[in-house]
Amino acid sequence: DTEVTQTPKHLVMGMTNKKSLKCEQHMGHRAMYWYKQKAKKPPELMFVYSYEKLSINESVPSRFSPECPNSSLLNLHLHALQPEDSALYLCASSHRGQGGRNTQYFGPGTRLTVL
Amino acid sequence: TQLLEQSPQFLSIQEGENLTVYCNSSSVFSSLQWYRQEPGEGPVLLVTVVTGGEVKKLKRLTFQFGDARKDSSLHITAAQPGDTGLYLCAGAWQESSASKIIFGSGTRLSIRP
Numbered sequence: 001d002t003e004v005t006q007t008p009k010h011l012v013m014g015m016t017n018k019k020s021l022k023c024e025q026h027m028g029h030r031a032m033y034w035y036k037q038k039a040k041k042p043p044e045l046m047f048v049y050s051y052e053k054l055s056i057n058e059s060v061p062s063r064f065s066p067e068c069p070n071s072s073l074l075n076l077h078l079h080a081l082q083p084e085d086s087a088l089y090l091c092a093s094s095h096r097g098q099g100g101r102n103t104q105y106f107g108p109g110t111r112l113t114v115l
Numbered sequence: 116t117q118l119l120e121q122s123p124q125f126l127s128i129q130e131g132e133n134l135t136v137y138c139n140s141s142s143v144f145s146s147l148q149w150y151r152q153e154p155g156e157g158p159v160l161l162v163t164v165v166t167g168g169e170v171k172k173l174k175r176l177t178f179q180f181g182d183a184r185k186d187s188s189l190h191i192t193a194a195q196p197g198d199t200g201l202y203l204c205a206g207a208w209q210e211s212s213a214s215k216i217i218f219g220s221g222t223r224l225s226i227r228p
Contacts, residue, residue: 002160031213042203042218043158050212090157094214100146100165102207102214106157 121219
């Protein structure tokens with residue numbers, strides 16, 4: 001099973017709203033990732049969690065707040081977003097380690113629209 | 116800074132023709148993945164190549180990793196309309212305590228019946 005699930009699939013929110021994106025995997029992966037993808041562009045890394053600890057923050061604005069409650073779950077809390085934050089948000093997971101063990105498996109994404 | 120150049124960006128060919136997509140970098144990767152992505156969906160893994168010179172086949176798709184692990188190619192034989200989509204290469208390396216990947220810019224493939 002190489003499935004990563006994400007909810008919701010679509011989200012529309014106002015600039016004053018607070019919402020959360022959720023991601024779950026049961027592959028025993030101990031690294032989890034958030035990416036942002038704008039139209040016609042490749043995904044861009046936002047955050048990396050390794051063993052439930054924030055490992056990499058790619059200078060993401062504080063209105064995006066990640067959380068890793070346990071080894072299977074990853075959340076992205078959203079607050080006071082801007083219309084330019086509208087994008088497809090992707091979650092991924094992988095084993096730690098070199099070579100093929102660091103292959104990342106992606107979820108289906110959450111399409112976020114900020115009004 | 117890791118960079119991965121993918122070419123061509125767009126390719127429109129007739130059903131039955133062959134094609135090759137290239138990914139090139141000056142950086143060495145510990146592995147390289149090829150993904151296919153449909154509009155509004157997440158990238159779906161096609162293959163991971165790890166060893167320099169490695170060749171993997173997936174039906175009509177052939178993937179090759181360069182000897183120096185800096186470049187890769189995807190060759191499709193006898194393309195079919197069902198092959199239409201966005202193909203992304205992604206080079207992986209270890210940083211801090213996790214794996215990072217850098218995506219190529221993508222190749223948007225259209226197969227005409």
